[in-house]
Amino acid sequence: MRESIETDKDRREIAKEHMEPNEFPITLTTFPRLGAKDRSITPEYPLSGEKLRSQFLPDEIANPHIRFPTLAANIRERRGRKVEINVPVFKDEKTKWPFNDPTVDYDMHNWPEDDDVRNGAAKENHIYMDAMAFGMGSCCLQITFQAKNIQEGRKMYDQLSPLGPILLALTAATPIYKGFLADTDVRWNQISRAVDDRTPEELGEKPLKKNKWRIPKSRYASNSTYISQDHRLRREYLDPNLVVDSVAKQKLMDGGMDDLLATHFAHLFIRDPIVVFNEDLQQLDLTKVDHFENLQSTNWQHMRFKPPPPGNEIGWRVEVRPMEIQITDYENAAFSVFVVLITRAILSFDLNFYIPIPRTTENMETAHIRDAVNTEKFYFRKNPFPSRPPRMNGSSGASTPISRPGTPMLPVSEEYELMTVNEIINGKEPSESNSKGFPGLIPIVENYLNSVNVDVETRCEISRYLTLIKGRANGSLWTAAKWIRHYVDMHPDYKKDSVVGEGITFDLVKAVEQMTVNEGKDGLGQEMLGKRD
Structure with a gap:
């Protein structure tokens, strides 16, 4: 943890070396x-x-x-x-x-x-x-994880996908566009529309003549596929309206790729390449993957599965893409560490977060609603543990869930329900719709930490980060979007007319600069960061 904090400080120092004396590196989404x-x-x-x-x-x-x-x-x-x-x-x-x-x-x-x-x-x-x-032009917090092999990468891709909208709502930081207060709090749909290259035919505005498919989403959108060869993946979880290039899919399967992964890439291949360099068209070099990466890198989904480049030891990677950039390095570190720990808990406890893909698509829309973290509910799986009750590890007390083959499956509609972000992050008491309640992502992470050897100093630092996440989820700490809205509303120049003028913007950016340096230790932004020593 100490090393990551020192690196964050170097970020500002390095940036200042390339800036004018009157410029300062801050992290606002836009x-x-x-x-x-x-x-x-x-x-x-x-x-x-x-x-x-x-x-x-x-x-x-x-x-x-x-x-x-x-x-x-x-x-x-x-x-x-x-x-x-x-x-x-x-x-x-x-x-x-x-x-x-x-x-x-x-x-x-x-x-x-x-x-x-x-x-x-x-x-x-x-x-x-x-x-x-x-x-x-928007800024975000993206994290790429290294998987030990393709199977682990596919599992992480699937299990982190339903968490994407929750992370988006928790990190909401984009309440202003073009000098006006917006009625949304996050950037996602704006980027989606900014690169939406679909024709009127693909949008369903005209009959199909020149184009092959009607395409329901922009090329920048939430995920539409699951790819893990997990025995718990049910057909009912998949997107019934998924569009694929059937010719490309068959070629991939003829080459030895399994149906799920072939479907994933055949879905990406419904898009045209929107930029091609002349030199890549002169000769087909089968030792390179430039053409694949051209399509892969211009399909911007909230999770990305990244195969290793040929002749490179990078390995299989999974990129988590939905989170908004936060104002302070402390917040960005907190959300990064939280997601890392979730991945460790998923792999350690064999967690299951599968819900139908259309529900995740709906959740992404819900995350845009103003103050969604406090006011809205999201579809989420009721029980993330394997079928058999967890067996306790005697040495640490950590739960190690173990599956029991042949357990009757519930109807998919009974596997998930609407929950608040607070219930998803911090846990939910038993109810009529869910007799066992929901354990909460942070209690799961803390259970994982109890099962591994972590030195006291690191555990204390992690605890501070998790406290921030808990507070954002339960509403005791504000999102950046809520803090910015409050700052504008309280500014003497604001006329209650949705206009964020020059003077307000100047003062807002100066306050963000101060918060970037002091990270709330002077009291500024305490509603968002909590009390900092």
Whole structure:
């Protein structure tokens, strides 16, 4: 733990070496006034450039590597129009209603796509954005785990998938877009829409003629497959509307791949590559996986299964992608450690979090609701332990669940229920719908820690991290989204009209800078971080 903290401090030092003296590295998911007409970014550049063609953002804001402007252009070209990002605006006491985004210029006509806003792209009562940079400019907390083999990797992919929406709600940190308070708290759907390259036919707006399939999700979306060869994986858990490339699937199976994994990759292969480098088309090099990675890396799901590159000892990896970046290194470390410990508990206790994939898809939508961590319920499995009651390990008292073959299975609809985030994280008392209650993810993690040798100092540090997670789940500690909303609401310049102006933004960013340095030890952000010594 001490080593990770020292590394976090080095992050700021390294960043400062590449910044101007008046700049400071902070971690917000997105700049609150990105794309506002009275821009807070200097120097200012002209809008509506050839690459992004955005009426809110200059081309200079995009990464100069050719991949990124090419992605933006190709997504736009494949769609046949600009991307449409509409976020519901938060209706405050004096918000003009109905709300029509005042930053939208309906008269702008530099490019053919500028007709989009006149054709209904900017929705009433929504904040409108029109470029990939609004989504892919967001920041998140992603963790990649090393698996010891393919079987472990597949198991981790499946079992962590239902946890994704819970982690998204716990880390909510994105309540402002383009200088307006939004009625959502997280970034996920905005990124999804920012890279949605589906055509009108694939969206179901027109009959299929040129395209092969109607595709229900953007290429940036929640998972649609399970891949583990786990005897507990039931057909009823799978997505009944999954679209796959049947030709690609058959080729994979002919090459020796099993049905589940072939289905997973054949689902990814329904997407077109949206950026290809000329040199990769000159000659097919079977010793490389560039073409596969091109498709794999532009299918952005909330979990990613990553095969090892050929000739490399990296091994099989699983990437956890839904969490929002947090303001302080302390919070980011806490959520990282928590997810690591969950993976250890899954493998140690053979935990089972399977629920039907459509329920996880619904949960991802629920996680967007303002203050969902405190106000909403999520579908989650009632009993994560194997069928047979846990056998206690005499040396440590830790439970080591062992399965009993042949146990009658419940109907799938009875295996899960709606729970609050607090019940999922901290545990739920027995009820009429669940006679045994739910143990809670943190008690499971603590049980795992009791079963392994952890020195006192490390255990104390882990305890501090888990206390933060507990508090976020039970509502005693705020999410970053709630803290930011409160800061704006209390600011003397805020007029209860949903507008986050220049002055509010400047003070907010300065407060975030102070919190980044002091991590709440001066009392700032105590509602979010708790009391820090």
